[in-house]
Amino acid sequence: MSHFCGVNDSYPVSPPRAWAEIDLAALRKNLEHARHASGGELMLVVKAGAYGHGLEEVAKAMASQQIAFFGVANVGEARRIRSAGVETPIYLLGPTWAGEREEIVARDWTACLSSVEEAEHFDRLAAAAGKRIKVHLAVDTGMGRGGFLVGQIPGLMGSLERLEHLEIEGVGSHLPSADEDPDFTRTQIETYHGIIVELGGAERFKWRHLLNSAGLLGYERGVCNLARPGLMLYGVSPLPGYQQQLANVMTLKSRITLLRTLPAGHGVSYGRQFVTTRPTRVATVGIGYGDGYPRHVSGQAADVWIAGRRCPILGRVTMDQIMVDVTAAGDVAEGDEVEMIGANIPVAEIAEKAGTIPWEIFTGITPRVLRCYFG
Numbered sequence: 001m002s003h004f005c006g007v008n009d010s011y012p013v014s015p016p017r018a019w020a021e022i023d024l025a026a027l028r029k030n031l032e033h034a035r036h037a038s039g040g041e042l043m044l045v046v047k048a049g050a051y052g053h054g055l056e057e058v059a060k061a062m063a064s065q066q067i068a069f070f071g072v073a074n075v076g077e078a079r080r081i082r083s084a085g086v087e088t089p090i091y092l093l094g095p096t097w098a099g100e101r102e103e104i105v106a107r108d109w110t111a112c113l114s115s116v117e118e119a120e121h122f123d124r125l126a127a128a129a130g131k132r133i134k135v136h137l138a139v140d141t142g143m144g145r146g147g148f149l150v151g152q153i154p155g156l157m158g159s160l161e162r163l164e165h166l167e168i169e170g171v172g173s174h175l176p177s178a179d180e181d182p183d184f185t186r187t188q189i190e191t192y193h194g195i196i197v198e199l200g201g202a203e204r205f206k207w208r209h210l211l212n213s214a215g216l217l218g219y220e221r222g223v224c225n226l227a228r229p230g231l232m233l234y235g236v237s238p239l240p241g242y243q244q245q246l247a248n249v250m251t252l253k254s255r256i257t258l259l260r261t262l263p264a265g266h267g268v269s270y271g272r273q274f275v276t277t278r279p280t281r282v283a284t285v286g287i288g289y290g291d292g293y294p295r296h297v298s299g300q301a302a303d304v305w306i307a308g309r310r311c312p313i314l315g316r317v318t319m320d321q322i323m324v325d326v327t328a329a330g331d332v333a334e335g336d337e338v339e340m341i342g343a344n345i346p347v348a349e350i351a352e353k354a355g356t357i358p359w360e361i362f363t364g365i366t367p368r369v370l371r372c373y374f375g
């Protein structure tokens with residue numbers, strides 16, 4: 001099934017060279033799976049353009065799904081969600097700069113705090129705006145990226161209580177290695193629980209959140225009542241053994257732009273690292289690293305999917321084009337669709353061959369790639 005939607009108005013015979021078909025029904029299905037697995041409520045992590053799936057489109061499509069927050073990386077992403085007409089609460093996952101806080105207070109976005117100075121600044125701004133704002137405490141239980149350190153927890157609530165314009169409605173922390181180190185992660189979950197107790201107990205905070213996708217899929221939620229899934233919503237499990245439970249969301253596609261037969265002994269692509277050993281039917285395909293398809297898969301035996309079968313990439317990935325061996329693919333023609341990443345060619349496989357992670361492949365897909373939505 002093709003969901004091609006990129007026909008150019010003036011010259012309708014010129015489709016885009018590369019596009020991503022995004023299945024919103026699959027996204028909703030993964031969301032329901034996350035909700036079920038969490039046993040609580042969800043913050044949908046939509047930072048970095050919803051992991052390359054399109055921030056506004058994903059936020060609009062998911063706004064009606066009864067989620068507690070959208071999680072974004074920065075104020076710019078928060079603005080884009082609001083400009084798209086979406087009113088769901090927004091949580092800023094990272095630290096805020098002083099100059100951004102007036103807008104955060106004015107627009108009721110939820111910040112997480114890493115220091116008492118930050119809390120005092122928010123309190124002053126809220127007082128000036130004549131309101132009481134909701135904030136969360138970030139606690140660093142092992143990520144080393146932000147939050148109060150465990151040693152700062154004793155007495156913390158005492159020093160924050162005098163800030164009358166802040167309502168501390170949540171406590172969050174982050175797991176650095178839920179997909180790599182179960183022992184550390186279990187200890188971290190206990191540490192988090194201990195911190196909640198030390199801060200006054202679970203009932204004191206409306207939101208307690210620690211689990212990302214790997215945490216949500218692989219661990220007990222304990223004292224948490226809000227999970228922050230990202231990757232799993234987009235159909236990829238960071239832990240082995242859960243992939244079949246998730247539905248594929250994005251299919252990155254291109255087309256054959258040229259078909260030729262090269263004789264034996266002919267080099268293919270830059271550096272001539274691949275040389276044919278027999279007459280080879282070679283398809284040139286209109287996608288490259290300029291679209292975010294990773295150049296690092298060059299020479300790593302990566303495949304694409306054409307007409308129901310895997311075909312190997314030959315030589316290096318170039319900026320706008322790749323070459324594929326279609327000798328065994330039977331009846332293929334110029335203009336035929338090629339799946340680069342999707343249900344048949346998992347993003348995790350391409351990421352591994354490129355020496356990276358699915359998160360980076362998704363977020364690396366460039367604006368040149370048209371995003372098409374269905375479902």
Ligand SMILES: *Cc1c(COP(=O)(O)O)cnc(C)c1O
Nearest residue numbers: 045093174212213228229230231
């Ligand atoms: C990105 C992020 C998440 C989502 O992580 P996934 O592994 O994609 O599920 C959750 N929490 C925080 C703080 C993040 O920065």
